Amino acid sequence: MKFLNRGLLLLTAVALFVFSNTAFGQRGLGRALEAQRAHNPNFFQVEGVVATGVSVDRAGNAVIKVYTENAGTKVPAFANGVAVKKFVAGPITAWDRPVDQMKKPGRGNGGGGDSGGDSGGTNPQTRLARPVAIGASIGTYRPSAANACFAGTLGCRLKGSDGQRYILSNNHVIAEENAGSVGNDLVIQPGTLDNDCVLELEDVIGSLSGFIPIKFNGQANFIDAAVAATTVADTGFASPAEAYGAPSSNTQSAYVGMPVQKFGRTTSLTLGEVDAINVTVNVGYTAGSALFENQIIIIGKRQRGRKLVDATFSEGGDSGSLIVTQGNNNPVGLLFAGNSSVTIANPIDEVLTTLSILNGTVLSVDDGN
Amino acid sequence: MSSKREIEPSDLREFKRKLMCINGVQAVGESVSEGSFCLKVFFDNERSMRDAVLPELGPVPIVRTLSGSIETQ
Numbered sequence: 220m221k222f223l224n225r226g227l228l229l230l231t232a233v234a235l236f237v238f239s240n241t242a243f244g245q246r247g248l249g250r251a252l253e254a255q256r257a258h259n260p261n262f263f264q265v266e267g268v269v270a271t272g273v274s275v276d277r278a279g280n281a282v283i284k285v286y287t288e289n290a291g292t293k294v295p296a297f298a299n300g301v302a303v304k305k306f307v308a309g310p311i312t313a314w315d316r317p318v319d320q321m322k323k324p325g326r327g328n329g330g331g332g333d334s335g336g337d338s339g340g341t342n343p344q345t346r347l348a349r350p351v352a353i354g355a356s357i358g359t360y361r362p363s364a365a366n367a368c369f370a371g372t373l374g375c376r377l378k379g380s381d382g383q384r385y386i387l388s389n390n391h392v393i394a395e396e397n398a399g400s401v402g403n404d405l406v407i408q409p410g411t412l413d414n415d416c417v418l419e420l421e422d423v424i425g426s427l428s429g430f431i432p433i434k435f436n437g438q439a440n441f442i443d444a445a446v447a448a449t450t451v452a453d454t455g456f457a458s459p460a461e462a463y464g465a466p467s468s469n470t471q472s473a474y475v476g477m478p479v480q481k482f483g484r485t486t487s488l489t490l491g492e493v494d495a496i497n498v499t500v501n502v503g504y505t506a507g508s509a510l511f512e513n514q515i516i517i518i519g520k521r522q523r524g525r526k527l528v529d530a531t532f533s534e535g536g537d538s539g540s541l542i543v544t545q546g547n548n549n550p551v552g553l554l555f556a557g558n559s560s561v562t563i564a565n566p567i568d569e570v571l572t573t574l575s576i577l578n579g580t581v582l583s584v585d586d587g588n
Numbered sequence: 589m590s591s592k593r594e595i596e597p598s599d600l601r602e603f604k605r606k607l608m609c610i611n612g613v614q615a616v617g618e619s620v621s622e623g624s625f626c627l628k629v630f631f632d633n634e635r636s637m638r639d640a641v642l643p644e645l646g647p648v649p650i651v652r653t654l655s656g657s658i659e660t661q
Contacts, residue, residue, distance in 0.1 A: 391660050443660070475620045485661075495617025495628045499604040503659035510608070512601070516617050516630070538661040558656045561630065563615070 247301065251281035254299035258283070267292030290523070331355075331455015332465060332587050341459035343372070343484045344413045350455035351408045351424055354462060354482035354540060357386070358410025359393055359427075360418050363403060367395070370410025372484040372539035374553055375466055376456045377446065377571075379580035385446040386425045386454055387570070387584075388539035389555045394430035394445040396506050401427050406447040410484075412536070425449035429577045433504065439512040442565040443502075443555040446574055446582075456587040458482040463548055466541055468586040470567045471549035473515045478545040481554060483537030490545065491519040491532040491562065500563055502556045513569065515552045517542065517562040532562040541567075541584070550584045595648070603627075603645055612636020614658050621651050630655035 267289055282302045294305045331352035341347070343355045356370040371392030377385040386406055390396065393406050406425035411418060430445035457465035462482035473479075477493040498514040519532030533540065533554055542552040542564050552564030567584075575582045604616040607629055615630040626649040631637035637652050644650070 389660075475618075495615075495619040497600075498615050498617030499601075499608055500615035500617075500630075500658060501608065503657060505660075512604075514615075514617070516615065516628075533661055535661050554661065556658050556660050558658060561615075561655045561658065562661075563658060 247281040250299070251283055251301045254283060254301040258298040261298075262294070265292060265294065331459075332457035333451045333455050341461065343459075343482070343487060344370070344409065346409050346414070346422065349424070349453050350451060351453065352455050352457060352459050352462075353466070354458045354484065354487075356409035356413045356484040356536070357388060357393065357424075357539070358407050358412065359395060359399070360405040360407045360420070360423060361395070361400065361403070362405070363400065364398070366411065366418060368411045368416035370412035370484055370536050372537055372554075373408065373454070374539045374541040375550070376449070376451075376454050376585040377574075377582045378468075378585040379578065379582055381580050383580065384449050384451055384454065384585065385428065385578075385582065386449045387444065387446055387541070387553065387574075389443045389553070390430045390433055390445045391443055391504060391555070392445070392539045393427055393447055396504055397430070397432045399427050399430055399445065401429060403427070406449070413484075424453040429574065431573055431577065433506075433509050435504070435507045435509050437510060440509055441511065441513055442553070442570050442573055443511075444553060444565060444570045444574060446578065456585045458488075462488045463543065465586050466543050466548045466550050466584050468584050468588070469547075469549050470571070470584065471544055471551055472568065473551050473566065477551065478520075479517060479542050479551055480545050481533065481537070481540040481542045483533060483540035483554065485534045485536035486531065489519055489530070489532050490521065491517045491530075492527075493551075494518045494561070498563070500556075502563065511563070511565075513566060515542075515564045515566060517552075517557075517564060518560070519562070529560075531559045533557050534559065595646070600645075603643070606643060610640050610642065612640060614655050619651070621649060624649065626651050628653055630658075632657045 282304050294303055331350045333350045347355050353375045355373045357373045358370050374387040377387050404427040405423045407422040408424045425447035428446055428448045434440050473493045473496050480490050482488045495516040498516050499512050500514050501508050517532050519530040520527045521530040538555050540554040543550050550567045552567050553570050554564050556563040571582050607616045612631045614632050617628050619628040628651045642650050
């Protein structure tokens with residue numbers, strides 16, 4: 220409830236701020252604000268109303284906008300003679316959800332393949348049984364450097380042509396934005412954010428074996444990726460059974476409209492659609508902004524009645540997730556950036572080719588066969 | 589005789605980079621709008637999206653969309 224109230228205040232404030240900074244829609248502004256204030260207590264008595272604001276319609280007239288959790292919520296057509304427009308926003312939750320929802324480490328079954336998988340905990344934010352399912356929380360253990368409290372996602376298990384297995388994730392997840400020490404830094408499951416910020420040696424599942432440095436000088440980057448050597452005893456090849464199972468070893472290039480899915484540490488299984496390809500994008504890192512080219516943009520989708528509507532595909536902590544096609548689980552991309560509206564991914568073929576050259580072995584997504 | 593002009597990939601790359609220099613532009617990608625190829629420009633907020641003066645790329649439509657700022661996840 221505390222977070223819901225904060226969301227209401229924020230949304231109302233944002234709506235007012237945006238409106239007060241626009242040059243359009245001056246007609247009836249004062250009247251609409253007055254009507255909104257007067258009727259707010261009545262609006263919030265209606266079950267399902269989550270926020271109100273003042274906006275403008277297409278004709279430039281000020282209107283009261285009432286945000287509701289679902290389409291069934293009824294709102295009046297007018298308030299003090301000002302038109303009321305309904306906007307179905309869905310439930311509003313706090314942005315600090317990853318930390319707030321942090322679970323105590325469990326000892327569940329990973330269900331990650333290689334050792335079968337029966338019922339048991341498959342929450343990606345807990346310590347999973349080995350071999351760990353892909354999509355689980357991971358982080359780093361740096362024996363000779365300061366350690367941050369954070370968590371990202373184990374993307375998938377890769378297989379080298381020499382038989383060596385690797386964990387695939389992002390540079391900024393397991394190589395600390397270029398600061399990683401190959402051969403020294405270790406990958407742990409779960410990440411420390413999901414273990415009360417405590418480092419435990421028994422959580423080690425891999426050793427950093429390579430990463431592609433991210434350039435912050437305006438030059439183009441193409442991937443944010445890193446690999447860590449692992450074993451089939453420590454890392455599985457599949458996501459939990461209730462997610463999408465095992466990825467295929469056959470990759471597929473993205474196209475606009477392609478239906479995709481991912482299983483990640485924070486938002487678990489989500490569905491989406493490729494919205495744009497060959498994307499040039501500026502991404503904010505702790506170290507600064509980095510330019511990326513040839514990226515993929517994905518927008519989350521969920522069913523609302525008979526319609527597919529936009530939804531969140533990923534949030535903080537999902538970085539490193541493997542994005543696969545719906546249906547055949549063909550790998551498409553490696554998730555590394557975004558916000559609640561859009562998700563950015565590196566094309567998986569570029570990731571595999573570049574990391575293969577780096578490691579001197581031909582890497583492919585391990586499907587368990 | 590067709591008057592259509594092919595757009596070279598290198599031209600497109602440079603054009604995207606040019607768009608990235610415009611205030612509020614977070615990303616530029618290739619997409620489809622109403623069944624036709626288009627360039628999609630993603631902005632950090634409504635104001636920058638509305639105020640931006642975008643260059644043209646011949647007959648290729650440029651679609652503005654709101655994404656918010658983009659950071660690592």
